[in-house]
Amino acid sequence: MDPGHNASAARVFADVLAEFAFLFGDAVPAVELPRLQGKGYLACLPITGDAEGSLAIGMPEELALRIAANTLGMEPSDPEVSRKAPDAIREIASVMGGHLVSALSASAGALELSPPAVFPLEIADWERLRADPATQCFAVDEHPALLRVDLAPGGRST
Amino acid sequence: MAYRVLAVDDSSTVRAVIAKTLKLSGVEVSRFGEASRGDEALEMLRTEGFDLVLCDLNMPGMTGYELVEALERDGLLATVAVIIVSSLGNSVAIDELRSKGVRGYLRKPLRPESLRQVVNEVMGATHGPRT
Numbered sequence: 478m479d480p481g482h483n484a485s486a487a488r489v490f491a492d493v494l495a496e497f498a499f500l501f502g503d504a505v506p507a508v509e510l511p512r513l514q515g516k517g518y519l520a521c522l523p524i525t526g527d528a529e530g531s532l533a534i535g536m537p538e539e540l541a542l543r544i545a546a547n548t549l550g551m552e553p554s555d556p557e558v559s560r561k562a563p564d565a566i567r568e569i570a571s572v573m574g575g576h577l578v579s580a581l582s583a584s585a586g587a588l589e590l591s592p593p594a595v596f597p598l599e600i601a602d603w604e605r606l607r608a609d610p611a612t613q614c615f616a617v618d619e620h621p622a623l624l625r626v627d628l629a630p631g632g633r634s635t
Numbered sequence: 636m637a638y639r640v641l642a643v644d645d646s647s648t649v650r651a652v653i654a655k656t657l658k659l660s661g662v663e664v665s666r667f668g669e670a671s672r673g674d675e676a677l678e679m680l681r682t683e684g685f686d687l688v689l690c691d692l693n694m695p696g697m698t699g700y701e702l703v704e705a706l707e708r709d710g711l712l713a714t715v716a717v718i719i720v721s722s723l724g725n726s727v728a729i730d731e732l733r734s735k736g737v738r739g740y741l742r743k744p745l746r747p748e749s750l751r752q753v754v755n756e757v758m759g760a761t762h763g764p765r766t
Contacts, residue, residue: 561648572743575722
């Protein structure tokens with residue numbers, strides 16, 4: 478993974494969180510990241526084209542609820558927010574993917590996105606992802622979040 | 636003038652955000668319809684009256700690109716204004732969609748002021764914010 482791609486991904490992550498959900502994310506070392514407490518989500522977005530790979534975002538349910546609440550202008554305790562939390566994560570991954578593809582177009586070429594999928598994230602999976610050196614760790618309003626972009630020259634022949 | 640608006644996005648969160656942003660933008664809406672898939676939107680547009688479609692591109696099943704192509708084949712792009720609402724910023728793809736008859740493009744995240752501006756441009760009307 479190109480370090481420039483990681484830097485672009487981190488910028489996009491912080492910008493989209495701020496614009497989409499009015500939340501602020503700061504990069505932190507993996508060892509300083511709080512452990513996942515309870516339920517988590519992982520949003521995965523496949524990337525194809527001149528380079529191939531994926532964008533993955535992991536977060537605890539509490540942060541997903543904050544994102545959904547802020548996006549919808551509702552209280553996190555609202556049952557509607559709880560119902561929409563996975564969908565809100567999926568959408569924020571989709572928006573990040575779109576912005577990331579634009580940011581990387583000069584260095585990675587033409588990239589295409591597929592709709593993201595959201596999965597429940599168990600503590601063991603969270604720890605594995607967090608410990609991977611390719612994963613970037615963030616504190617988002619005191620909640621932990623994980624960002625992973627895998628891109629390799631790909632796929633498409635011209 | 637109030638518009639009949641159809642929001643097409645696989646995300647229910649985005650459809651709710653579109654409804655909220657329309658309200659905040661001051662654009663008058665007489666009817667707000669929702670479709671979670673392109674084929675569902677196509678059926679609604681064939682059978683029900685809408686003035687304005689706010690449509691995502693990256694959707695499972697029939698994508699926004701395919702919906703625009705179907706609307707072009709049906710001749711519906713002449714009567715319904717389509718604005719793409721997407722996080723994708725590929726100018727080549729946007730230009731191609733415009734050449735097919737798409738009237739406008741908004742990049743996510745959606746903001747009331749930019750929505751109002753593009754709707755005004757597309758519909759040729761002037762709306763102030765609600766007071």
